[in-house]
Amino acid sequence: MYRIAKKAALSDVTTLMEIDAPHVAAKAKAGQFVIVRIDEFGERIPLTIADYDSGKGTVTLIFQEVGKSTRQLGKMKTGDQISSFAGPLGHPTEIAKYGTVVCVGGGVGIAPVYPIAKALREAGNTVLSIIGARNRSLLFWEERMKAVSDELIICTDDGSYGRQAVVTEPLRELLDDRNRKVDRVWAIGPAVMMKFVTLTTKPYNIPTTVSLNTIMIDGTGMCGGCRVLLNDGAQFVCVDGPEFNGHKVDWDSLLSRLTYYREEERLAAERFGHICRLEGAAQNNG
Amino acid sequence: MADITIEERKKIKRHDMPNQDQFVRRGNFDEVALGYSEETARQEAERCLQCKDPKCTKGCPVGVLIPQFIKALREGDMISAVHWMKVKNNLPAVCGRVCPQEIQCEGSCILGKKGQPVAIGRLERFVGDYELRHRTCPPVKATETGKRVAVVGSGPAGLTCAVDLGRDGHDVTIFESLHGPGGVLMYGIPEFRLPKGIVQSEISYAVECLGISIRTDHVIGRTFTLDELLAEYDAVFLGTGAGLPSFMKMHGINLNGVMSANEFLTRVNLMKAYRFPEYDTPVKIGKKVAVIGAGNVAMDAVRCCLRLQSLQEQKTGGDAGEVHIVYRRSCDEIPARMEEYHHAVEEGVIFDFLTGPIEIMGNGNGAVHALRCVKMRLGDPDQSGRRQPVAIEDSEFDLEVDTVIMALGTRPNPLVFVDAPGLERTKKGTAVADAATGRTQKPRVWAGGDIVTGAATVISAMGAGKRAAADMNKFLKGEAPW
Numbered sequence: 001m002y003r004i005a006k007k008a009a010l011s012d013v014t015t016l017m018e019i020d021a022p023h024v025a026a027k028a029k030a031g032q033f034v035i036v037r038i039d040e041f042g043e044r045i046p047l048t049i050a051d052y053d054s055g056k057g058t059v060t061l062i063f064q065e066v067g068k069s070t071r072q073l074g075k076m077k078t079g080d081q082i083s084s085f086a087g088p089l090g091h092p093t094e095i096a097k098y099g100t101v102v103c104v105g106g107g108v109g110i111a112p113v114y115p116i117a118k119a120l121r122e123a124g125n126t127v128l129s130i131i132g133a134r135n136r137s138l139l140f141w142e143e144r145m146k147a148v149s150d151e152l153i154i155c156t157d158d159g160s161y162g163r164q165a166v167v168t169e170p171l172r173e174l175l176d177d178r179n180r181k182v183d184r185v186w187a188i189g190p191a192v193m194m195k196f197v198t199l200t201t202k203p204y205n206i207p208t209t210v211s212l213n214t215i216m217i218d219g220t221g222m223c224g225g226c227r228v229l230l231n232d233g234a235q236f237v238c239v240d241g242p243e244f245n246g247h248k249v250d251w252d253s254l255l256s257r258l259t260y261y262r263e264e265e266r267l268a269a270e271r272f273g274h275i276c277r278l279e280g281a282a283q284n285n286g
Numbered sequence: 287m288a289d290i291t292i293e294e295r296k297k298i299k300r301h302d303m304p305n306q307d308q309f310v311r312r313g314n315f316d317e318v319a320l321g322y323s324e325e326t327a328r329q330e331a332e333r334c335l336q337c338k339d340p341k342c343t344k345g346c347p348v349g350v351l352i353p354q355f356i357k358a359l360r361e362g363d364m365i366s367a368v369h370w371m372k373v374k375n376n377l378p379a380v381c382g383r384v385c386p387q388e389i390q391c392e393g394s395c396i397l398g399k400k401g402q403p404v405a406i407g408r409l410e411r412f413v414g415d416y417e418l419r420h421r422t423c424p425p426v427k428a429t430e431t432g433k434r435v436a437v438v439g440s441g442p443a444g445l446t447c448a449v450d451l452g453r454d455g456h457d458v459t460i461f462e463s464l465h466g467p468g469g470v471l472m473y474g475i476p477e478f479r480l481p482k483g484i485v486q487s488e489i490s491y492a493v494e495c496l497g498i499s500i501r502t503d504h505v506i507g508r509t510f511t512l513d514e515l516l517a518e519y520d521a522v523f524l525g526t527g528a529g530l531p532s533f534m535k536m537h538g539i540n541l542n543g544v545m546s547a548n549e550f551l552t553r554v555n556l557m558k559a560y561r562f563p564e565y566d567t568p569v570k571i572g573k574k575v576a577v578i579g580a581g582n583v584a585m586d587a588v589r590c591c592l593r594l595q596s597l598q599e600q601k602t603g604g605d606a607g608e609v610h611i612v613y614r615r616s617c618d619e620i621p622a623r624m625e626e627y628h629h630a631v632e633e634g635v636i637f638d639f640l641t642g643p644i645e646i647m648g649n650g651n652g653a654v655h656a657l658r659c660v661k662m663r664l665g666d667p668d669q670s671g672r673r674q675p676v677a678i679e680d681s682e683f684d685l686e687v688d689t690v691i692m693a694l695g696t697r698p699n700p701l702v703f704v705d706a707p708g709l710e711r712t713k714k715g716t717a718v719a720d721a722a723t724g725r726t727q728k729p730r731v732w733a734g735g736d737i738v739t740g741a742a743t744v745i746s747a748m749g750a751g752k753r754a755a756a757d758m759n760k761f762l763k764g765e766a767p768w
């Protein structure tokens with residue numbers, strides 16, 4: 001069992017948790033992830049290591065409540081225990097001195113992009129960051145991102161904060177800017193966003209790394225459920241990734257595979273909502 | 287019946303295994319084979335001729351003392367039966383259920399020459415189940431040696447090795463990447479063939495008696511590297527199996543509805559998706575399923591499909607589905623256990639033999655629509671004597687399906703080799719290890735089971751775990767230096 005050492009709300013639907021897992025914290029690096037299973041009935045869900053403290057022995061996760069498992073996790077409190085916590089998994093980000101890099105984080109993707117931006121900055125890169133979300137209430141870690149970026153651009157889809165734009169717009173402007181030479185781009189966020197980022201950088205031929213969020217089960221290369229088609233064959237995201245050259249990814253097949261269990265996900269979430277209401281009612285009555 | 291003659295023994299007919307009704311069982315995940323009653327077990331035990339030179343024992347990869355345990359069983363001395371069994375086999379309730387007995391112990395039994403062999407597997411299961419209920423013969427730990435051993439992987443190879451080393455008095459820790467121990471016994475072989483409760487009680491029985499600790503959620507190669515384990519432990523055993531699934535290199539493998547048998551079985555068995563939404567992990571199969579391959583894995587997958595379809599049917603009242611095994615050779619070549627093949631036929635699986643898949647066709651919406659196949663015939667034998675399937679010209683046809691499950695074999699997972707300099711691998715990805723001792727090329731590291739042989743059997747993995755434990759014990763006691 002792994003104890004929740006700290007919990008904080010970052011937005012209405014985004015939660016931060018620090019988990020006591022010294023053996024994972026000791027090994028964690030930017031770009032890696034863990035597999036979490038809440039209880040005996042739980043599924044195994046992948047979550048990125050947003051930060052870690054090997055001294056305290058904790059690993060920080062940030063997740064968005066999108067379905068049954070993440071909503072259930074969001075209801076847990078400091079001191080509660082989760083059943084399984086395996087990691088760190090996947091390859092760490094290849095941190096090097098590239099020159100000028102752009103780090104794009106969309107939605108909950110801001111969390112995993114932060115440690116990467118930080119490490120890239122520490123490695124001597126000029127870091128330009130773009131973070132975006134649907135609206136202001138979904139944004140978080142502006143200060144943190146500012147602290148590790150040479151420049152930070154913020155946008156929201158509805159204009160409720162920062163610039164009203166999708167992240168690819170400021171990205172294109174940076175790429176078009178004759179006074180800069182962007183050497184590399186990182187993009188983490190919803191698959192659609194990553195797809196459009198790679199479409200944006202492709203004509204400029206700028207290497208673009210994405211972190212793929214396929215459906216996973218074991219996270220150790222055993223099932224192939226996380227496989228992704230690259231233009232030179234299929235690979236397993238959990239062991240060969242999660243970061244890939246975005247220009248090689250077959251996005252349409254990836255997006256289509258993400259929808260395979262949509263009906264079941266909806267069912268599970270509905271049932272969970274129902275159970276929560278019943279429990280709530282029981283508590284009110286008792 | 288102590289004084290019956292050999293001739294009389296030979297006349298006793300082999301006792302059938304009572305099974306769950308074939309129409310009922312395809313609608314549930316309960317165990318198919320119900321097990322002998324005590325009376326039937328003792329009658330079946332009467333058939334054994336107590337050969338002086340027992341061929342059966344030679345046919346068993348770990349040399350179970352078969353005549354000895356059968357004799358005790360028929361005399362009603364269960365404690366001795368268990369004792370004789372446990373000399374060679376730590377997991378009888380498991381092996382009695384899943385060993386391919388027809389090519390091992392029973393395949394060698396002298397009675398099989400003219401008639402039906404003694405039902406050794408069923409008797410073994412009876413003894414194993416008895417012991418799980420009564421715990422008459424708990425493993426005992428020898429005086430503690432103070433030596434520490436790490437066992438990586440908790441499948442049959444790792445468990446057997448850990449138990450033997452525990453008995454020898456060593457301090458054993460098992461590292462397992464998944465959230466529970468058991469390996470393929472938990473995530474691969476389905477409940478209806480090997481109940482998970484049985485696996486868990488076999489494991490906890492031994493582990494508790496010997497004070498072995500199991501650290502789940504530890505992925506060696508990631509959480510710790512092999513070298514880090516070597517810094518902490520006196521010796522390391524690698525029993526990480528062969529869990530990496532192969533996909534055919536064909537068009538359409540990334541379509542929705544295509545999955546590896548490993549993914550499908552892991553969802554169903556380990557994650558209990560057949561009880562979704564009570565359990566969180568879903569599994570989805572369509573009305574028409576094709577499973578490619580005809581080994582144990584394919585049989586397990588196809589029979590799980592049938593059951594899921596029936597459960598679905600019970601819930602929604604829709605019409606029954608259809609499941610196919612697509613196999614490019616003929617019925618005579620299938621590698622699965624015979625019993626499983628017969629059970630699958632009884633349950634209504636359709637076998638498309640001499641059928642080679644060539645492409646998965648999509649429906650234009652990212653999902654599977656059909657499996658394009660070609661008819662095959664058996665050509666000339668190759669060096670191994672096996673007749674090779676050859677495609678028949680112009681015989682292509684489309685099998686309309688909405689789900690394709692690939693059961694095409696697996697390779698060792700490479701993760702454990704990460705940052706493990708000196709640990710050699712073959713081109714096929716298997717670990718190089720001495721067959722007699724399990725020693726790898728890397729000092730203080732042993733390996734055994736599927737990681738060395740590629741996908742094989744439970745009992746061969748256990749045998750490898752046993753041989754390695756014996757050599758490790760000698761090494762740890764200073765009797766056999768590296």
Ligand SMILES: Cc1cc2nc3c(=O)[nH]c(=O)nc-3n(C[C@H](O)[C@H](O)[C@H](O)COP(=O)(O)OP(=O)(O)OC[C@H]3O[C@@H](n4cnc5c(N)ncnc54)[C@H](O)[C@@H]3O)c2cc1C
Nearest residue numbers: 045046047048062063064066067068069070213214242265
């Ligand atoms: C390597 C990796 C790292 C990840 N890191 C994080 C992280 O740090 N924080 C975080 O919030 N999420 C992360 N994810 C996604 C996370 O695993 C899923 O959000 C989670 O599994 C959803 O489970 P659920 O039961 O709550 O929702 P579900 O019921 O599974 O899904 C609800 C809704 O979310 C969508 N959805 C489900 N899975 C994904 C997915 N993988 N990507 C996008 N949409 C999805 C579904 O289509 C559905 O609409 C990561 C995924 C991967 C593969």
Ligand SMILES: Cc1cc2nc3c(=O)[nH]c(=O)nc-3n(C[C@H](O)[C@H](O)[C@H](O)COP(=O)(O)OP(=O)(O)OC[C@H]3O[C@@H](n4cnc5c(N)ncnc54)[C@H](O)[C@@H]3O)c2cc1C
Nearest residue numbers: 439441442443463469470474506527735736742743744747
């Ligand atoms: C569906 C199916 C049906 C089968 N049916 C039969 C049958 O009827 N009869 C029969 O005799 N055989 C059968 N087999 C084969 C048999 O199960 C295997 O040969 C046997 O389990 C191999 O044992 P093992 O201990 O070598 O490996 P496994 O059982 O594969 O166990 C390996 C363990 O190591 C863990 N592991 C892997 N990598 C790491 C790592 N890096 N760090 C930590 N842990 C790790 C895995 O999670 C797993 O728990 C079947 C196999 C399958 C898949």
Ligand code: SF4
Nearest residue numbers: 346350381385390391
């Ligand atoms: S372990 Fe398997 S092969 Fe050996 S006697 Fe038992 S059932 Fe037969």
Ligand code: SF4
Nearest residue numbers: 334335337342395396
């Ligand atoms: S070969 Fe058959 S008859 Fe002879 S001892 Fe073994 S089980 Fe008994």
Ligand code: FES
Nearest residue numbers: 219221223224238
């Ligand atoms: S999640 Fe199973 S192989 Fe990647």
